[in-house]
Amino acid sequence: MASLRDIRKRIKSVKNTQKITKAMKMVSAAKLRRATERVMAARPFADKIADTAAALARRAELLGEAPHPLLAHRPESEQGGTLEILAITSDRGLCGAFNSNVIRRSLRTRFDAKDVHKQVRVSTVGRKAAEAMKREAVPSRKTYEGVWDGLSYHKAQAIAFELSELFIAGEIDAVTIVYNEFVNAGTQRVVVDQILPIVAAKSDEQDTVDFKYEPDRAVLLDALLPRQLATRIYRALLESAAAEHAARMQAMENASKNAKEMVGSLTLYYNRARQAAITKELMEIIGGAEALKG
Secondary structure, three states, X not given: OOOHHXXXXXXXXXXXXXXXXXXXXXXXHHHHHHHHHHHHHHHHHHHHHHHHHHHHHHHHHHOOOOOOHHHOOOOHHHHOOEEEEEEEOOOOOOOOOHHHHHHXXXXXXXXXXXXXXXXXXXXXXXXXXXXXXXXXXXOEEEEEOOOOOOOOHHHHHHHHHHHHHHHHOOOOOEEEEEEEEEEEOOEEEEEEEEEEOOOOOOOOHHHHOOOOOOOOHHHHHHHHHHHHHHHHHHHHHHHXXXXXXXHHHHHHHHHHHHHHHHHHHHHHHHHHHHHHHHHHHHHHHHHHXXXXXX
């Protein structure tokens, strides 16, 4: 049985831990507000540029123009070549199942893709994904480091440029990203999204309407498609950042509640042990007094 001193030390330790988890929750809540604002600001632009690029690509396809390199779908025999999976996690833990959900889905996607593609490669954003791939003995083509240290559009653009260069060169035939999408402060959803090749819009009644382009459609696609790819990656990074703060805030709240319950249980145990010790001492005193009388 633990001594009263040991129980007091443990209560103090749990209370100190509770202070830390409460502080981390407050920090994550403050960061979440800023991250949410960035996500909400980026979503309309990302959706609009994706719709515009898809519509332009569809019109070019209907007119029989040569497809842009980023729109080129490999034939099945060639597309069975190489798929690259970009797994996006955080650099830090203490955020519940945030990282493990993405890692599991990435490994599952990799396993399922082996039936379609001859080769499946993995790249990672975030230290947790890189460590997991190393632990699972999954070779990683590249680990993008320092992305979360001052997240910006330029960092997403650099990733997009490298992937598009590999795609145009024929080293990879498709690119899929796996990340956590921010839904709300209590919910994050794992998303598996193909970003290369870029998919043209589906046929509809507007396909018969075309526009005049200045300077021309090819130049516009050359400028628009790389930016659309970078925007999709940037949005995924923003979504992941917001989801991480939300997951950590929720995890720290649960940890604080568990610490509070543990302090209550330990305090009750301490009081019972203290009462038992006092009762034992009283019994010894009474026994000694009775022995003296006898």
